[in-house]
């Protein structure tokens with residue numbers, strides 16, 4: 001990215017004047033940390049001893065046999081503390097907050113994973129914490145709301161707009177503009193104004209650095225393809241950055257929702273429904289109408305249900321370095337079931353998008369092929385959505401009984 005945080009015309013920092021000094025302070029802190037070899041060592045040490053890194057690269061033997069290729073390998077970001085790759089970014093930004101001497105953090109969250117990770121970091125570092133979450137997401141991700149509150153965070157349900165992730169981001173920016181002196185906004189993905197896309201990618205690059213080394217150690221070669229789901233794009237940028245200069249095909253999988261032809265999806269780069277625009281402080285492909293109004297998005301996975309996408313991924317789409325595909329809700333639930341039953345892995349609904357596309361393509365690959373799928377998070381948080389989708393009678397009975405007890 002250039003000095004202004006632009007890459008091939010995408011990105012930048014389209015922010016109100018009042019926030020300019022705060023962004024400059026953040027950029028200076030990030031640059032200084034990045035140029036300080038002790039900082040990456042401190043970060044790696046924190047991730048090793050607090051979050052359990054390096055996460056394993058698991059050979060999925062049963063899935064490999066089932067789909068008839070030599071190797072399906074799963075990068076296990078679900079095994080991070082708090083259950084997703086979000087910890088990588090949050091802990092890194094937490095170290096920067098300490099360097100900047102601020103005392104309060106705020107964040108937006110969709111699936112709740114980033115909110116839980118931020119509340120965890122705040123508890124560990126002793127920061128005050130406020131999390132903005134769309135009201136719709138508060139309803140569908142209640143267990144994560146519960147944990148954020150137990151961790152000491154204030155969770156603010158956002159009732160404006162369509163009450164999902166983009167509305168939570170707007171609200172977080174509003175808060176930041178009035179509390180800049182004390183507060184840092186821990187943006188959860190590789191989106192937003194510069195330096196966030198670059199900074200979040202930097203922290204998430206730990207996934208790709210490890211995965212590249214691990215696949216070579218385990219197979220003696222590079223993989224043919226790497227699959228990652230794409231919401232804002234942070235887990236995808238994280239794993240892809242390890243293979244960017246290698247002859248490896250990179251596949252980003254977006255939320256196909258009810259199907260691209262229905263318009264009810266959140267696919268910016270794999271569909272023809274998005275166009276380039278400026279919103280939320282940066283320039284990228286957005287799902288917007290002709291007047292620049294953001295469109296409603298849909299996905300079974302709250303963490304992929306977003307109108308914009310990382311400006312770096314928009315560039316990688318236009319340069320042809322990354323191929324973008326979409327997986328429908330239906331294909332995702334089926335892939336999740338296959339991963340659970342054949343391999344004992346429980347991917348988050350977001351991650352299951354990467355599994356779905358990999359499973360669709362694997363049977364057409366040459367038998368000696370090796371692929372890597374990024375399991376960005378674990379599926380425990382999705383129990384309500386998945387139990388509904390499978391109409392699980394035992395679960396329904398349990399909920400009815402529990403509701404009855406609360407009534408009494």
Ligand SMILES: Cc1ncc(COP(=O)(O)O)c(C=O)c1O
Pocket residue numbers: 084085110111112113114188189190229230231232233234235236302303304348350351376377378
């Ligand atoms: C488990 C998991 N994977 C993926 C995502 C999507 O985010 P990103 O595209 O930034 O990796 C989320 C977002 O909440 C998530 O919780």
